[in-house]
Amino acid sequence: MNIPFIDLKTQYRRMEDRLRARIDAVLDHGRYINGPEVTELEEKLAEFAGTRFSVACSSGTDALLMPLMAWDIKPGDAVFTTPFTFIATAEVIALLGATPVFVDIEPDTFNICPKALEREIETVVREGELNPKAVIPVDLFGLCADYDAIEAVAAKRGLIVLQDAAQSMGAEYKGKRAGSMGRAAATSFYPAKPLGGYGDGGAVFTDDENLYQILKSVREHGLGHHRYENVRIGINGRLDSLQAAVLLTKLEDFPEELEARQRVADWYGAKLKTVTTPVVPEGYRSAWAQYSVLVDQRQNVLDRLKEAGIPHTIYYPKPLHLQPAFAKLGYQTGDYPVSESASRRIFSLPMNPFLEEAHIDRIAEVLNG
Ligand SMILES: Cc1ncc(COP(=O)(O)O)c(C=O)c1O
Structure with a gap:
């Protein structure tokens, strides 16, 4: 698939x-x-x-x-x-x-x-x-x-x-x-x-x-x-x-695409059991640019996804305070622990308005193990 x-x-x-x-x-x-x-x-x-x-x-x-x-x-x-x-x-x-x-x-x-x-x-x-x-x-x-x-x-x-x-x-x-x-x-x-x-x-x-x-x-x-x-x-x-x-x-079709993205996010939320799925507080609606989840032992999970041919990306593997471009600012590891922890544990799954429930079932099957 x-x-x-x-x-x-x-x-x-x-x-x-x-x-x-x-x-x-x-x-x-x-x-x-x-x-x-x-x-x-x-x-x-x-x-x-x-x-x-x-x-x-x-x-x-x-x-x-x-x-x-x-x-x-x-x-x-x-x-x-x-x-x-x-x-x-x-x-x-x-x-x-x-x-x-x-x-x-x-x-x-x-x-x-x-x-x-x-x-x-x-x-x-x-x-x-x-x-x-x-x-x-x-x-x-x-x-x-x-x-x-x-x-x-x-x-x-x-x-x-x-x-x-x-x-x-x-x-x-x-x-x-x-x-x-x-x-x-x-x-x-x-x-x-x-x-x-x-x-x-x-x-x-x-x-x-x-x-x-x-x-x-x-x-x-x-x-x-x-x-x-x-x-x-x-x-x-x-x-x-x-x-x-x-x-x-593209703007003509955008409202419909936003609905479709929400549908995909709802499928993920209902079906993923072994990763921490995104929180959307009361009164918010996400545009679901990415569907990003957290997991410990991330590399094992990414290896499984790779083997199953499921595309994934890490946004963002290194927080900006640790980027060489900002070295002059003098920040160190440990300065922003929540961002650093997210960088170590996060990855993003396929997200687009044209995904079908069967796609999410397959991704859930691989992730739930
Ligand atoms: C949070 C954020 N800010 C700014 C930008 C910059 O946008 P652009 O790539 O169109 O210059 C991007 C995306 O690339 C982004 O994700």
Whole structure:
């Protein structure tokens, strides 16, 4: 039985005609940069996430970078985030010369722990060497972080909250959609994401009109009111019209795919007996970017999966505070024990909207032993 980890081929076949028509429309009008598809996508994304504005851009990484640039995050600033995430979350902080300050996670949701956040902020305040400026909670594997608690902690010291919703497009938190938390949110359209394109892409969401105007300028080399007027240092962060055309088509089927992902997660939850399955707190809905479980003796289990031909991946084998890229920050093993323990015990199973119950039965059979 062939069980795909993600399944972009089946998805493509289901929308082939609509996709080709959308792509043909771009080829016909030829406005490959800033074409009408980009504006249409931004309107539909904002409507989907429940925000006033969305700014499409070239990747999830740039979607994180652009608001930090707009807020003038710079050397001497501290930006708090989780070490149990993809490198991009902390990389953008370092790119601006600011200092990532890591905060350990909750053991059940793998998301940043609000109490630990408060402790880390107070430590930075006490030490007085860095200015605490912002916090980037990550919605890991598609589950939103606890924004009510995080925003309450952040507000005490006037920190800006930037939601890293790269993995959580379509997720819900207390009746709100991912993308609508914090001062701004960033998502990714990397092909393997719940809403993925056929290449790199991303978007920023916000309700703040002033920030929206600055983000549009940052995305386009610091554009002012005229074509060759540059009022700030920016980047080339645009999303291609062709990519917007692909995403507009995929967005049509996205609500149905989210339902299908939930169905797959429910099958896993009911059938897996020997691993710790993900926790989804009351009032949350995950986008199920990944279905990640915990187990002791992980290598034995992965060997069994390999033998049975079941694809699997480890997100993330090394927390960011132990990555060579951040060696200068001086962190050591033991600094973030919950993240380190998760890194040793976690692995992800196939997750996509086209998995059938028989696939999950087979995976459960191998895992349950
Ligand atoms: C949590 C997180 N943040 C940021 C990114 C960066 O997104 P991109 O690959 O589109 O630059 C990713 C995904 O790759 C991610 O998983």
